[in-house]
Amino acid sequence: MTKYHKITMNGKVMYREFDPTTGYYENEMITEEDLVEQLLEEAVDSEIEIDEEEIDRAINYIPSSFQREMVQNYIAYLQAVIESH
Numbered sequence: 001m002t003k004y005h006k007i008t009m010n011g012k013v014m015y016r017e018f019d020p021t022t023g024y025y026e027n028e029m030i031t032e033e034d035l036v037e038q039l040l041e042e043a044v045d046s047e048i049e050i051d052e053e054e055i056d057r058a059i060n061y062i063p064s065s066f067q068r069e070m071v072q073n074y075i076a077y078l079q080a081v082i083e084s085h
Contacts, residue, residue: 004035 004015007029015035017026030038055075062068 003018003020005018005025007014007016013032014029015032016029018024019026059068059071059075062071
């Protein structure tokens with residue numbers, strides 16, 4: 001995992017990649033905003049968008065009330081799993 005040093009110069013906070021095996025700095029100094037963006041790009045594998053209104057509309061198209069309820073219960077279960085982590 002890449003390591004960074006937090007460097008404060010004249011009250012301005014910047015970050016710079018540091019290689020502990022060589023003891024040298026790599027690349028240029030970057031802002032905290034740029035560092036967060038870079039780390040998120042490396043860490044986030046995929047992006048999932050959920051439109052609850054679209055899901056509700058799709059569920060309402062299911063003709064069987066039993067099957068509709070099964071889908072709603074499964075979605076509620078998945079939401080509970082997500083919120084517990």
